[in-house]
Amino acid sequence: MRIFLALLLLCTPALADPPRIVSARLDGSSLSVTLLHPDSGWDHYADAWRAELPDGTVLATRVLAHPHETEQPFTRSQRIDLPPDTDYLTIRARCLVDGWSDETFRLDLD
Numbered sequence: 001m002r003i004f005l006a007l008l009l010l011c012t013p014a015l016a017d018p019p020r021i022v023s024a025r026l027d028g029s030s031l032s033v034t035l036l037h038p039d040s041g042w043d044h045y046a047d048a049w050r051a052e053l054p055d056g057t058v059l060a061t062r063v064l065a066h067p068h069e070t071e072q073p074f075t076r077s078q079r080i081d082l083p084p085d086t087d088y089l090t091i092r093a094r095c096l097v098d099g100w101s102d103e104t105f106r107l108d109l110d
Helices: 002-011
Strands: 020-027 030-036 046-052 058-063 074-079 088-095 099-108
Touching (some): 020 099
Antiparallel strands (some): 046 058
């Protein structure tokens, strides 16, 4: 039984740290998001971020087309159409292997 459990653990993929949003800034209609993730190549990297309204509506998704192994943290921007009277945005990042992170970043809008 112990050998089976050991083999099972060896075959289970290790989950890396989720992509972490270091900062975000809205400049007019351009949202810039800075991510940190231990990208390890084409098989495992932070591959997107999205901006959501407080009710969960997705305003914009920025797809990241390649790994950033040597550029950490890194910033990418996306144009968004912000509805009037929006108090804040929730930003969430995605990893190619682990999917959308449960961890979010709140960007308060003044």
